[in-house]
């Protein structure tokens with residue numbers, strides 16, 4: 001929020017200098033930061049209670065997704081501040097955070113150093129010395145076994161194309177629309193983050209920096225993607241279902257779950273922006289304000305469903321803040337579908353037991369008259385993303 | 389440039405680009421595919437039984453005109469053996485209904501169907517014009533919505549017909565799914581995509597055979613079949629909030645044409661994920677479908693305060709007015725879902741309105757409650 005010219009004192013602490021707005025009341029930077037911190041700490045406490053395995057004092061070990069966008073950057077800052085606060089009290093355990101940025105720019109050859117993302121991650125690393133940072137290239141997702149790759153239009157390595165970035169790029173090129181590419185990219189990033197968190201048994205939970213606003217947009221984005229079944233899994237804190245596939249045959253090997261939490265879920269996007277203006281050092285880490293390098297895979301010439309939703313919620317957040325919270329609360333109340341049913345090879349959510357071609361809304365699949373059997377491994381929404 | 393051939397018959401020239409999937413079709417193929425899809429909807433959801441008397445809620449607008457035309461065609465082609473009747477509501481808004489009622493009358497002749505027009509005055513003792521005169525323009529969309537919803541059922545009852553079909557299309561259903569999510573109305577969300585509303589408990593069954601038909605395709609169908617319809621919009625503007633959902637759907641459709649159908653699909657799936665306890669249904673309510681009612685207060689609540697916890701209480705207060713003297717009826721479990729016997733507690737219960745006997749979760753149905761207020765106003769004015 002820009003500074004106001006009138007000099008109303010902070011409604012919370014009566015400080016003279018109160019340039020920020022909290023629920024339409026003038027607020028000083030300290031009080032605003034405290035408000036955000038409180039909302040954040042409340043969710044962390046909830047998470048701590050959920051995943052704690054023993055009563056021993058051991059560090060809380062979490063993997064945090066870092067897109068370099070405002071929310072995840074604020075999340076790292078909040079974690080850091082909280083660590084310092086905790087450091088003064090000896091009674092609670094410290095934090096062990098591994099922040100991961102997934103570099104989606106496929107134009108760099110693997111092993112390149114000094115890509116924009118790697119430069120940024122070094123900035124973060126230098127500032128937050130207590131935390132570990134890692135920049136992982138998106139092409140690493142091809143090693144991930146939580147995706148049924150046989151269900152996706154990925155060129156096979158023996159088909160003359162063995163370079164992972166190139167294979168991925170060819171797959172993205174085959175997707176029918178910008179919306180599809182944005183959707184598949186989002187799912188792959190999540191798979192990669194989950195995979196890293198799960199493989200390193202050191203870490204107990206994956207933290208994602210979604211605000212109330214972005215969770216609302218994500219919910220409705222999934223509604224528009226035809227992925228109604230996935231929504232309660234996507235918006236709630238808790239254990240997310242994961243299926244491990246055999247990379248060669250695509251056969252299911254194992255099913256498990258892994259906790260994903262959104263500690264910023266009770267903050268609006270606007271509140272996070274204000275928090276960032278209270279602490280200029282957050283924005284200073286990312287001077288050019290690059291939110292990852294998604295341009296390489298998702299062209300911004302056309303609008304995607306994801307962007308339409310994000311814009312919608314940013315536009316209604318101020319006049320109708322209530323609906324933003326409503327969406328998250330409502331979709332969060334939905335039951336999670338029975339996880340023993342076969343699951344979708346891309347988004348991981350259970351498939352419709354009745355099958356999609358018998359759905360009354362569709363006369364049958366006229367996209368694939370030859371009836372490619374691999375399609376049955378994807379849910380309605382993922383089929384839409386892959387086939388159009 | 390040579391003309392594009394139809395992708396279906398490969399013979400005729402394509403004149404239609406299907407809004408739903410951008411398929412290029414000739415006129416005949418478009419018409420037949422549109423009809424086949426409605427037929428598929430009807431048969432896959434077992435909507436009718438042979439010999440059934442069905443009232444088509446007819447407004448003279450494009451949706452209900454297309455519905456009447458398609459049903460007549462399918463009834464003959466597939467031998468549904470339905471006894472179809474046109475049922476129109478005259479709200480009593482001067483100058484607004486005159487033309488559309490004329491259209492319905494012409495439709496009755498064109499489709500050789502009997503027509504019944506029921507007036508608000510004969511049903512409620514009030515025309516919409518009189519309502520507006522009494523309470524002003526503010527909030528009258530609530531009246532219009534509630535009255536209209538019941539008017540079709542009441543009209544059908546007069547004709548002794550137990551099934552009313554309405555022209556709600558996929559855009560309407562998708563809009564309602566989004567509206568219910570934005571309002572945080574889980575109970576309505578679970579019902580909003582049902583093709584049939586009202587259940588075995590209610591006297592009149594409601595269904596929407598055009599549930600999967602795109603609004604744009606309905607317009608195209610009407611155009612290519614040269615149907616006689618009248619453009620009607622409720623002259624009393626609905627809540628502004630519904631407008632934002634409508635425009636959101638239009639922008640999504642632009643980005644990905646299948647989005648409307650995909651939202652309907654998601655809505656159906658979410659309906660299956662709705663916890664049993666909120667699924668109790670009420671015959672006077674079709675999941676917020678096209679109703680302008682009850683949203684107005686909520687919209688005000690949403691604007692008033694962004695505070696999450698507070699908001700939840702406010703909305704609850706609006707909903708949980710405990711019925712006092714209703715007959716408690718068992719809540720039907722959703723088919724295919726397990727009930728674990730714990731479905732007791734503060735469930736909304738179904739009963740009949742003490743005044744008119746219409747199905748209601750309150751002791752008095754919405755229409756009668758509104759009428760009470762109106763009649764009180766009228767008495768006040770008389771004094």
Ligand SMILES: [Zn+2]
Nearest residue numbers: 010013028031
């Ligand atoms: Zn202060």
Ligand SMILES: [Zn+2]
Nearest residue numbers: 344347379382
């Ligand atoms: Zn899926």
Ligand SMILES: [Zn+2]
Nearest residue numbers: 394397414417
């Ligand atoms: Zn043709």
